[in-house]
Amino acid sequence: MVGLVTDELIMTGSSIVLKNGLTIKHPTVGDVLTMGASTYASTISMFMTRPYDFAIQLYDAGDDYQKYTNMDMFITLYLAHGVEACKFFWGEHEFIPKNRHTENGIKAVLYEESTKIIFDDDDLAEVDLFLTKINNIKPDPMRDLRFNFDTSIGKETLDALIDSYRHKSKSR
Numbered sequence: 004m005v006g007l008v009t010d011e012l013i014m015t016g017s018s019i020v021l022k023n024g025l026t027i028k029h030p031t032v033g034d035v036l037t038m039g040a041s042t043y044a045s046t047i048s049m050f051m052t053r054p055y056d057f058a059i060q061l062y063d064a065g066d067d068y069q070k071y072t073n074m075d076m077f078i079t080l081y082l083a084h085g086v087e088a089c090k091f092f093w094g095e096h097e098f099i100p101k102n103r104h105t106e107n108g109i110k111a112v113l114y115e116e117s118t119k120i121i122f123d124d125d126d127l128a129e130v131d132l133f134l135t136k137i138n139n140i141k142p143d144p145m146r147d148l149r150f151n152f153d154t155s156i157g158k159e160t161l162d163a164l165i166d167s168y169r170h171k172s173k174s175r
Contacts, residue, residue, distance in 0.1 A: 019133050021126045024118075027133060028092050038091055046088040047134045049080045050127065051142075059172065062165045073131075074111050074124040081113070092130075098122060 019027045028034075035043045054061070054071040061068045078100045081089060090096070098113035103121065113122040135142060 019129065021122075021129055023120050023122065023126060025093055025096070025120055025122060025126065027130055028094075029133075029137060030091070034091070038088075042088055043091075046085060046091065047138060049077065049085045049088070050092075050134055051131050051140070052076045052080060058168050059165060062161070067161065072111065072124060074127055077127055078111055078113060096120065 018029050021027065030038075030043070038046075053073055054068040054076050057076065058068040061071070081098075082100065086098075089098075096115050096118070098115050098120075101112055101114040101121075102109045103112045103114075103123070110123065112124075114120070115122075134140070
């Protein structure tokens with residue numbers, strides 16, 4: 004089934020095929036045991052990470068998390084920690100980051116030269132949905148919110164929001 008995550012697909016343990024032709028494997032319990040539970044968990048969280056998840060770290064580095072896309076965060080984590088782990092889900096593909104010119108501007112993507120496969124933000128969203136469903140994960144609705152902090156009042160609001168994130172993360 005191409006590019007459509009359904010309950011039936013999840014229940015049958017089928018893999019998904021993205022619009023670019025890339026197959027994402029539906030892992031079995033044995034696969035997870037072979038990979039290791041902590042490696043599996045960190046790999047799926049890499050596919051599901053949002054800039055919001057690093058809001059405090061980016062803010063402390065003098066950056067606004069809202070400048071980043073989900074794909075920007077995925078590529079950063081993929082290059083730092085996940086090239087080998089992602090092969091568990093999509094096989095022996097060798098992706099590199101590229102900038103792709105679109106009608107909406109320049110977008111970060113992963114690209115494989117030998118197959119010409121482009122893994123973009125739509126593909127990432129499909130994998131995120133797939134992994135959310137097969138792992139029964141309830142996403143935080145705040146993760147995809149965007150705010151306008153371009154004014155001085157907005158800066159104060161961002162400061163307060165980051166403080167609330169700090170408090171929330173310390174209470175976990």
